[in-house]
Amino acid sequence: MSESDAPIRVVLAKLGLDGHDRGLKIVARILRDAGMEVIYLGLRQTTDSIVAAAEQEDADAVGLSMHNAGHMTLAPAMVGALRAAKLTCPVIVGGIVPDDDVEALLDAGVAAVLGPGASASEVAQVVRDAVAAAEASDDATVGGSKVET
Amino acid sequence: MPVLEDQATTTGDDMTQHHDEQARQAYRRAYQAAEKAGRLRDVPFETMSGVPVESVYGEPPYPGQYPYTRGVYPTMYRSRLWTMRMFAGFGTAEDTNTRFKEILRNGGTGLSTAFDMPxxxxxxxxxxxxxxxxxxAGVAVDTLADMEDLFADIDLSGVSTSMTINGPAAIVLAMYIAVAEKGGVARADLAGTIQNDIFKEYQAQKEYIYPPRPSVRIVTDMIRYTSAEMPRWHPISISGYHIREAGSTAAQELAFTLANGFAYVEAAIAAGIDVDEFAGRLSFFFNSHSDFFEEIGKFRAARRIWARWMKERYGAADERSMLCRFHTQTAGVSLTAQQPENNIARVAIQALAGALGGTQSLHTDSYDEALALPTEKAARIALRTQQIVAHETGVANVADPLGGAPFVEWMTDEMERQAEAVFAHLDELGNGSILEGVYAGIENGYFVGEIADAAYRFEREVNEGRRMIVGVNAFTDGNEEGGADILRIGNEVEDLQRKRLAGVKHQRDSEVVARALAAVTEAASSSDTNLMPPILDAVKTYATLxxxxxxxxxxxxxxxxxxxI
Known part of the structure; x- marks a missing residue:
């Protein structure tokens, strides 16, 4: 688990077939410019490949970009796969998500949803807050972002 | 109505004057021929106040004259308005079929199919x-059965159909042919376009399947097949739209798109197809973004560059091979989720730029597309927007009405200059071959890198407030006002489609399917065999996509x- 002054490590990925990667690439640069370490997996990732990357890279957060209206199926599946692997890192979703879906995604365990038009500073802040919140709840419960098996 | 008779003669030396006079006469003859043949629309070519206007103003070369900067046809929209082609597709094939019929009833003149991501x-x-x-995000097509539902009760000899698909384009085209033939329409009578532009997939849209070289082999097989069998079919729509949506500048969109076009031409020539046999059926697809004059300059430059390269570099002799005819879509990426109704104004301005730029067809985006797929009402407003441009503004009366304006001509030249710099780079990268240059640029990340840099630059400018986007970083009052109604596709579509597919698989003769698929594999391994006939045979057995x-x-x-990154 990263020390509080170590840079935040974020895995960024497109889950599934959706190829719209403009937003995710911009987010990658925004987070890098904000001092974070970005592990950019790119296109056509599966929940398994993202879990593997999050484990290997000791990621503090997973960012998914979704533009094909598959978020209600895929985002909860991602949260489920991470938790099944005993990873507590927060999942942040960006892209085209209708307002009415945000609540349901948060209920399904997604840490935050970034809509179109979020500014660079908002993007970085949302990631920082999500990581901080996850670490706080970890300290209270499991005591780490990852449990070795 | 006299054409070009009352207009001031040009200055310049005698030679120029003589040449200009010849061009004027040629234009007049072409226009009058169209008039005599009854090819002009039956509307008054005059202003709202009753002032008659000519079909073109200013200096030659005129529309329909090389290098076609001012338009591909002499009469332009006086003969035929641009095709109002609205892209649609969602849910099951039956759902989209209903939307298609709605579009046709509402005065739409062409069908355009969006397929879902799988x-x-x-x-x-x-x-x-x-x-x-x-x-x-579009309609699901697994087998010929879905394609039959998609076009049910639509006379395929009477519409022109555009299908936006690339990686599996050959298979989907084969399904379309099979549906038509089952309905008694010969493939030679089918009109339409299949996007089939694989280069921009590696560069921008990312919907590729195979590596570039075998993909281009499929494309050249399709060019050969349609050249021989489907004279009204456009086998590729060379698309800058997605390059722009992915973040490129206008000049990059222009340059990458035309370079891709040159690459297909080189590939087809290398495959032994005569340039004039296919080049006349290549078509293009551009984005119309919000910077009005930059877009118009881009459209004008596209026509001039294509004509010159086709004639000078690739030796095209047929005039049709030199015409850059294109579809335009307004910029989806310019639509904001904030105050979505404002998008109607954006779309109107972008549509106007497309019309002033001389587009052959136009899709106007729906105002709610930053939120979800369009609702029926939003799609109707989008169609109405271009109908207003076409029928109320008078811009369709005069071809290239901005031609000759110093800023417009300068912008056209500037777009061309920037594009030529890109062509020179690719030509060098490919040692004198644009085709090899495009392959190299895909492999070394040139295209994706340039696009990502431009996208990030734009985003930073918006973030820093140097570029104003209404409702995003300026004039945000009203952003809290609650949402537009949006279209929702339920999970039941997925369940339904899976059941349908299972049913089709159950009913077909699996041995026949297996044999047909083996024939496709065999054709793939022999580069001399055209893939289209075995693919057509395979889809007829209800082999899945x-x-x-x-x-x-x-x-x-x-x-x-x-x-x-």
Missing amino acids: TLMGRDSDSQWALGEVGR EEVVMAMEKVFGTYVEKAI
């Missing part, structure tokens, strides 16, 4: 990859992009 990637609805994406994709993948392999 279909675009050559996956069936029952694939693990398809989870959550079936029927969401993914099965046919896999039959070729055995030989061609798959493409995995290097992830570059």
Whole structure:
């Protein structure tokens, strides 16, 4: 688990077939410019490949970009796969998500949803807050972002 | 109505004056021929106040004259307005079929099909990859049965159909042919376009299946097949739209798109097809973004560059081979989720730029597309927007009405200059071949890098407030006002489509399917065999899209992009 002054490590990925990667690439640069370490997996990732990357890279957060209206199926599946692997890192979703879906995604365990038009500073802040919140709840419960098996 | 008779003569030396006079006469003859043949629309060519206007103003070369900067046809919209082609597709094939009929009833003149993500990637609805994406962003097509539903009760000899698909384009075209022939329409009578522009997939849209070289072989097979069998079909729509949406500048969109066009021409020539046999059926697809004059300059430059390169570099002799005819779509990426109704104004301005730029067809985006797929009402407003441009503004009366304006001519030249710099780079990268240059640029990340840099630059400017986007970083009062109604596709579509597919698989003769698929694989491994006939045979057995994709993948392999930020 990263020390509080170590840079935040974020895995960024497109889950599934959706190829719209403009937003995710911009987010990658925004987070890098904000001092974070970005592990950019790119296109056509599966929940398994993202879990593997999050484990290997000791990621503090997973960012998914979704533009094909598959978020209600895929985002909860991602949260489920991470938790099944005993990873507590927060999942942040960006892209085209209708307002009415945000609540349901948060209920399904997604840490935050970034809509179109979020500014660079908002993007970085949302990631920082999500990581901080996850670490706080970890300290209270499991005591780490990852449990070795 | 006299054409060009009352207009001031040009200055210049005698030679120029003589030449100009010849061009004027040629234009007049072409226009009058169209008039005599009854090819002009039956509307008054005058202003709202009753002032008659001529079909073109200013200096030669005129529309329909090389290098076609001012338009591809002499009469332009006086003969025929641009085709109002609205892209649609969602849910099951039946849902989209209903939307198609609605479009035709509302005065739309062409059909345009959006496929869902699994279909675009050559996956069936029952694939693990398809989870959550079936029927969401377009219509799901797994087998010929879906295509039959999609075009049910539509006379395919009477419409022109555009199908936006690339990686599995050959298979979907084969399904379209099969549906038509079942309905008694010969393939030679089919009119339309299949996007089939694989280069921009590696560069921008990312819906590729196979590596570039085998993909281009499929494209050249399709060019050859349609040249021989489908004279009214456009086998590729060379598309800058997605390059722009991915973040490129206007000049990059222009340059990459035309370079891709040159690359297809070189590939087809290398495959032994005569340039004038196919080049006349290549068409283009551009974005119309918000910077009004830059867009108009881009459209004008596209025509001039294409004509010159086709004639001078590729030796085209047929005038049709030199015409850059294009479809335009307003910029989806310019639509804001904030105060979505403002998008109607954006779309109107972008549509006007497309009309002033001389587009052959136009899709206007719906105002709610930053939120979801368009509702029926939003799609209707979008169609109405271009109908207002076409019928109320008077811009359709005069071809290239901005031609000759110093800023417009300068912008056209500037777009051309920037594009030529890109062509020079690619030509060098490919040692004198644009085709090899494009392959190299895909492999070394040139295209994706340039596009990502431009996208980030723009985003930073918006973030820093140097570029104002209404409702995003300025004039945000009203952003809290609650949402537009949006279209929702339920999970039931996915379930329904999977059941349908299972039913089709159950009913077909699996031995016949297997034999047909083996023939596709065999054709793939022999580069002298055209893939289209065995693919057509395979889809007729109700082989699925993914099965046919896999039959070729055995030989061609798959493409995995290097992830570059």
